[in-house]
Structures are given as C-alpha cells and as structure tokens.
Amino acid sequence: MKRLFPLLSGLLILLAACFKEKMAVVGPPGDIDPKDTTNAPVNSVIKRKVLFIGISGVRGDALRKAQAPNMMGLLPHAIYSFDALTQAPTNSGATWSSLMTGVWSNKHGVTDNTFSGSNFTRYPIGLKYLKTLAPQMRTVSVQSWPELNTLLFANADLKVSLPDNDAAVRDTTVNRIKTDPADVVIAGFSSVQTAAHNNGYGSDVPEYMNAITTVDGYVGDLLAAINSRAAKDKEDWLVIITSDHGGIGNSEGSSSFAERNIFTIFSNAKFGKREVVPPLNSLKAVRYAEIGDYSYSKDPLYNFDSIKKFTVALSIRTAGFDGDPPFIGNKSWASGNNAGWLLCPRGSNQWKFQAGDGAGGARVDLTATGPAITDNQWHTIAVTVDRSSAPGTVVMYQDGLQVGTSSLNNLSPFAPKSAMKLVVGDDISGTYRYTDGGSDFQLANIRIWDTVWAKPDMSKYNHCDTVQSGNPYYSRMIGWWKGIENTGSVLKDASPFKKDLTLNYTPEWVSQEIDFCNVAIPAPVPQSVDIMPTLLSWLHIAVDHGWNLEGVSWLP
Numbered sequence: 001m002k003r004l005f006p007l008l009s010g011l012l013i014l015l016a017a018c019f020k021e022k023m024a025v026v027g028p029p030g031d032i033d034p035k036d037t038t039n040a041p042v043n044s045v046i047k048r049k050v051l052f053i054g055i056s057g058v059r060g061d062a063l064r065k066a067q068a069p070n071m072m073g074l075l076p077h078a079i080y081s082f083d084a085l086t087q088a089p090t091n092s093g094a095t096w097s098s099l100m101t102g103v104w105s106n107k108h109g110v111t112d113n114t115f116s117g118s119n120f121t122r123y124p125i126g127l128k129y130l131k132t133l134a135p136q137m138r139t140v141s142v143q144s145w146p147e148l149n150t151l152l153f154a155n156a157d158l159k160v161s162l163p164d165n166d167a168a169v170r171d172t173t174v175n176r177i178k179t180d181p182a183d184v185v186i187a188g189f190s191s192v193q194t195a196a197h198n199n200g201y202g203s204d205v206p207e208y209m210n211a212i213t214t215v216d217g218y219v220g221d222l223l224a225a226i227n228s229r230a231a232k233d234k235e236d237w238l239v240i241i242t243s244d245h246g247g248i249g250n251s252e253g254s255s256s257f258a259e260r261n262i263f264t265i266f267s268n269a270k271f272g273k274r275e276v277v278p279p280l281n282s283l284k285a286v287r288y289a290e291i292g293d294y295s296y297s298k299d300p301l302y303n304f305d306s307i308k309k310f311t312v313a314l315s316i317r318t319a320g321f322d323g324d325p326p327f328i329g330n331k332s333w334a335s336g337n338n339a340g341w342l343l344c345p346r347g348s349n350q351w352k353f354q355a356g357d358g359a360g361g362a363r364v365d366l367t368a369t370g371p372a373i374t375d376n377q378w379h380t381i382a383v384t385v386d387r388s389s390a391p392g393t394v395v396m397y398q399d400g401l402q403v404g405t406s407s408l409n410n411l412s413p414f415a416p417k418s419a420m421k422l423v424v425g426d427d428i429s430g431t432y433r434y435t436d437g438g439s440d441f442q443l444a445n446i447r448i449w450d451t452v453w454a455k456p457d458m459s460k461y462n463h464c465d466t467v468q469s470g471n472p473y474y475s476r477m478i479g480w481w482k483g484i485e486n487t488g489s490v491l492k493d494a495s496p497f498k499k500d501l502t503l504n505y506t507p508e509w510v511s512q513e514i515d516f517c518n519v520a521i522p523a524p525v526p527q528s529v530d531i532m533p534t535l536l537s538w539l540h541i542a543v544d545h546g547w548n549l550e551g552v553s554w555l556p
Helices: 004-016 060-065 092-101 126-133 146-152 166-179 191-199 206-227 432-436 455-460 528-538
Strands: 047-055 078-085 139-143 158-161 184-189 235-242 261-267 284-288 295-297 309-317 340-346 350-356 363-367 378-386 393-398 401-407 422-424 441-449 477-481 501-503 508-511
Touching: 047 206, 047 528, 060 078, 060 206, 060 261, 092 126, 092 146, 092 528, 126 139, 126 528, 139 146, 139 166, 146 158, 158 166, 166 184, 166 206, 184 206, 191 206, 206 235, 235 528, 261 528, 340 378, 350 393, 363 393, 363 401, 401 455
Parallel strands: 047 184, 047 235, 139 158, 139 184
Antiparallel strands: 078 261, 235 261, 284 441, 284 508, 295 422, 295 501, 309 378, 309 441, 340 350, 350 363, 378 393, 393 401, 441 477
C-alpha cells in the first residue's frame, strides 16, 4: 500500500492538471495545516481581485428608491437583489460576523456589538481560509468602525481604522486601490447607520436617503480608482456591495423584515443583468409586534366555557420578549383574575398559561419549565385543558415534551361574557399592547381540538407538522390556522369547520429561511452568509463541506 500511495498521488496531480479552472481545497478548520497548503491558482495573464464594500444600515427597499447612480450603474453587469436578507439579531456585531464567517449567529456566537461569545475558532473569519490556502494574496481592510479591524479582520495584511469618518475611509481606500497590490480590498462605511439612528430608517426620511446618496458618491470614487489602475487590463475585479442590516424607527436588532432587509450586488464586467426576487410561494409567517396587531374570531364555536376538554397548540418564533401580550386566549389581560385563559410570555425568554374565573381571587398561573424559546427558532407550545371532572387539570408541552402541569382549582366560568371568543396576538380588548409595550413574535400553525391529547402522542406525532391529517386527533380539530397565506388580512381555517380568523391590521408577512421544524429552506434570495462563499469562489478557493458554511456562492 505504501508503494501505491505515491503512484496514486501522482495520478491525481496529473488529473488535476487537466482542468483549466482549479480550486484550492482544505479540510475543516482544525485540519488546516499551513505546511500542506494548496495555493489558489494564479492565471498568468489575468489576475482576479475583489473589492468588498459594506455599508451599514442600508435597507434594500430604501436603496431601490435612493439617488444612487454609482451603485445602480453596476446593475447591468450584476447579480443583485433589493430583497436580500440577514437574520436576527440584527445588530452590526452579529451581522458583520455572519458576512465574514458564512454562518449565522447561532454558530459564530456573536449576538451583540461586544462580540462576546464569539466562536471564531470553530467558524473562522473567511480571511483565515484565504490566508491559509493562498498566503501570497494580500488583503487590505479600511473601516470606520474600528472593532471590525480588531475583531474580524485581524488576518488582513493591512488594517486602517478611521472612526466614524466615511470620507476618510473613501480617501484611504482610493489611495490603496491605486497604489497597493492588494488582491482583496474591504471598505466599511457607517454614516448611513448613524443617520438612521439620529433621524430614522425609511425611504420617507430625507436625512437617511441623503446619507445613502453621499456614500454612493464614495462608492463611485472607489470604482473610478479601479479603472485608473495601470494594470487594469490584466485584472478581473469582482465588486461586492452589501449592507449588514436594515432597521425600523431609529434602531435595529430584532427580527422584523425591515430590520433583516439588506441588499447585495455582485458585479463584474462579464456578468449579465440578473435581479433576484423572492418567489411568490416562499414560506412566510405573520408577525405580531405593534399596537393593534391581532387576529380574532367571534364565532360561538369557540366558547371555551362550554368546551370541557380542549387542546391548543401553536408555533412561535421570537428573539426575545419585552412585556407579556398574549399569544392566544379568550380573556381580558387587565387582570389575571378575569374569566378565561391565555398563553403569553413569562419574563424575557419563557412562556406561561394563565386562567381565572372572574370571581376576584381564583386563578392559575403556570410557567413552562422547558428551555428558553427566544433563540429565533420555531418552537411548538401546547396546553391540554380537562375540566370534565373536578378540580380540572392543565398540562403544558413544549416541542413535544411536558413542561408543566397544575390543577385548575375548579375554575368556572372559563370564558368572559364577550363577543370576542378567541384572539391571537393580544387579549380580547385588542388594546393590551397600549399598556404593555410590544413583544415581537411570529405565530403560525395554530390548532385547536375539542379533546385532550395524551402525553405519549405529543412526542409520538410530529409536533411541528403542518399536514396534521396523519394523527389520530384530526377528526376532533375545530380550528387550524396555518398562517402561511403570504398575503391578505385573513388567516384561513384548514379544519373542517372553515372558521377563518380576521386580522385586525395589515399584517407583515415575514419570509422564513427555516420551516416550522427548523429545517433550512434553500434561500430564494441572497443572504449575508453568501458573501464569503461568493468571494472565496471568485478567487478559486473551493468551499469545503467540513467548514459547515451556511451560505452559497452566487457566481454565474
């Protein structure tokens, strides 16, 4: 076998030489060995280079409407999207880390602007792969937020930090493009985000839109610098321009579409024009976040005082709670003593069941004992209520596992005297968020049965299933609102009763990158994690499966 190994190695080298475009490859991060590096190939005639521009805080929908002739001028030779996305948490630390590692925050570990908890050893910054596989390639980073150079671009050959001075970033980057032999030039601008924090995000905010126009002028200067290079006829530049996150109001950080909406431009002289837009059938879910965000039914079918046994289940996704507006229920939440029941947040990361009988003292407050549900993943929460015999029992489930149980203490009545029989996203007044503030969550796959699920069945049958017809309780379903219509102001009832829920507001339908079982959905539009795989692919660095990157290359 030892004699065969050199022969086989020689044959592989000969086979590799047959390919015109070669890719450098390497194993997982722990397997990187500088002594055993395969360099990225260098074309003796044309040399590939990258200009990567990050503009913090530019929403895709705003750029589409902005006066930005330089970025728009790239589009005839670009793969681009104004509907590109990042993921929550949408602060700059987490989103820049996703841009540069090719994985989301649950892997790279960064959740805020301190970069604490980073897992860059397991999921390195992409420049580490570049410097390991192609050490001859020179990288330059010029940033207006110094932390990026300190914590993300430590492997760059040259780092220039110019705090909060985009004009200086422009000047320095122009000079470096003209005079430096760098193969990868990274420029970071922050003035658009500053304008948003001071004046607000949105195409209707003049200061925000003017800031985009100003930075677009800087982009034009960088592009002109490339065209002025003496060696431009022997170079092939890929220009990547994107933002780290969007925003809403004067801030960012949560999971609304406005906060996750970014833009991406991948431009090269040889590219044709291709705009990437979301397909109409992409999975979306309704977001409940603002005052007046709720859906409801006045149908007497949902008089829970007369339903002695029932099960309620729903899928929820959130990055955190701020207050306790109900997920679903039939009572006024002005007091826990009021008649009826509900499910709502408990503290910053848990949930609870609450019920009262309106008698001025009898109530049940039961908090789930399971793991936190605020990890921006989908979780299925459910309760079974059995009032068929005294004193009654409630059992709580989370992702198929029991997380709480309690006596109901003979609570009766179990519904108030109200025209509202069932409300999702608020209490029956529809005004609880006025006094509570707003927790931001998405709800979908809401189901009600007029019977009690047995404990073994909660884990036996897929708790995140959106088909449901395969479980033995399907015939007892009295409401099933999948909440995936993608448009409109009605949640269609997929149960045999066809009792649609009316949305009190014009809902925000949030595109999903995972399904309700947290299985990744192939992204219909570019995402933050696609930047690094695209950059590496342009430089002929093959992305190894062992790196476990979550992005893909958008090169044609």
